[in-house]
Amino acid sequence: MVMKSTRVSLVRGRRGGLLGPRRAFRFVANAAAIATSALAAISMAAVPMADDLPVPTGAWLFNETAGTAAADATGSGLLGEYRNGVTLGVEGPKPNSRAADFDGVNDYVEINSNLAPMLGGTASVSFWIKTTQAGNNQPWSAPAVTGVEQNGGGNDIFWGYIDANGKIGMAAGNGASAKSTTKVNNGAWHHVVLTRDHVSRAVRVYVGGVLQGSANSDAGIKTTAFARIGSLPKTGGAHRYFKGTLADVRLFPNQVLSAAEVVAV
DSSP: OOOOOEEEEEEOOOOOOSSSOOOOOOOOHHHHHHHTOOOHHHHHSSSSBBSSSSOEEEOOOOOOOOSSSSTHHHHHTTOEESSSSSEEEEESTTTEEEEEEEEESSSSEESSSOOOHHSSSSEEEEEEEEEOOOOOOOOOGGGGGEEEBBSSSOOOOOEEEEOSSSSEEEEEETOOOEEEEEEEOOOOOOEEEHHHHHHEEEEEETTTEEEEEEOOOOOOOOOOOOOEESSEESSSSSOOOOOOEEEEEEEEEEEOOOOOHHOOO
């Protein structure tokens, strides 16, 4: 029996890979060779196929070297603006990649659209982070990658807040937090994925592709407006600012990424 070559389409989905149009890498795999190699078969099965890969609605690589514009790599038109002197062009998490550095005083990126409709309900967020910052054990008093604090209320959400021990967390409203077991404030790069299901209340924290924390937080959709990355704005009182470096921030509205998808992004 003659085994025919099979053409398979894959989409590049490794953590930290550049976004852009959904470009597929095509290759010809010899079915007979794969059948004789268990290792090859396992490797093939571990790569999500094109239709299985999560697609972000907004993504900012933060790879600019000058100017104030932070481009949305998805082409969705969610443009960002670097505010108050964010340092651009610093070394990123991957070879030849770049990132943006925030001073923890007043730096942030302002997105040209309210993020609450995208991140106030069921959603996932992924990003690369490098920091030495210690925050606060109360999410509403801690620096965060994005989110908002409603002063005196629970209509708020905290994506990637940093606690007093340097762990990274996720919480909604006044509900319980999920936190990493890893301290991400050791000055090294970490890939983080946060997920929330606003119906089941489940929130999860993944670091380096591994689930490290889960909890049942507040249910429901949080509607307080926010549009910042690198800062936690408050409807009353002083805003909180992230100190450190961020790269490749991606938003997945209405998606709870699976463990396999977390590795793929």
